[in-house]
Amino acid sequence: MTQKRTLDLDKVLAKATELIETRGLSETTMPNLAKALGVRSQSLYHYVKNRSQLLSLVAASRIRLLYEDLLKQLVGLSGHEALFKFADVVRDRLREDQALSVLLYHMNEFSDDSDLVQEVMKILKLGDRLQLSTEYVVSQHALVGSVLGYVFLDRLMENQESPEEAESNYHEMIWRLVAPSAQQSNT
Missing domain, CATH: 1.10.357 (Tetracycline Repressor; domain 2)
Structure with missing residues (x-):
């Protein structure tokens, strides 16, 4: 049975915001974000092209x-x-x-x-x-x-x-x- 995807752009942005506030901008990387979300880094690229776009969308x-x-x-x-x-x-x-x-x-x-x-x-x-x-x-x-x-x-x-x-x-x-x-x- 296939696992149902629960990740969406809003969740990605919310977690990225949380990371910026708690760990700082330099620690808000795609691998750290993926880890915080409990997914693989590659999964994030379904929602954003790169870190720059992620940060732009958060802002x-x-x-x-x-x-x-x-x-x-x-x-x-x-x-x-x-x-x-x-x-x-x-x-x-x-x-x-x-x-x-x-x-x-x-x-x-x-x-x-x-x-x-x-x-x-x-x-x-x-x-x-x-x-x-x-x-x-x-x-x-x-x-x-x-x-x-x-x-x-x-x-x-x-x-x-x-x-x-x-x-x-x-x-x-x-x-x-x-x-x-x-x-x-x-x-």
Whole structure:
């Protein structure tokens, strides 16, 4: 009797995410993933072409969750309130989702047509649409890059600031990105 296949792409991505979070990106290899899933490495190639595609798909699945969260939380907001909410939601997701933040720091290793890059572009386009309804103009690249940098430093400096200080410093950084463009549009 043939054994019924219980593996699917969702299970592969979930286990890869778990490996990234528990063992790190360098340990998230096809052999280690196969071992964690209790299958042979060759079985994984039914679902992904290689490790790069696997990691891109993991990140893309995490970014889709971020995108859905952004859509829900931005409803009814405009102006600087919407920009701050956009930045806050991205920051909070990256703080919670270690796998996503690790993969985004390695984004330069993925091709422009990868699933990861395509999903990131949706986030940036959402930010661009958000700015159409406000007088504040800020480069989405600068905004998302600043949020990523802040999350990285926040992890390094954990417990060196109170949560209130960290929140205040974060919002000051976001405001400094926005304020120069707001001032230029008023001149």
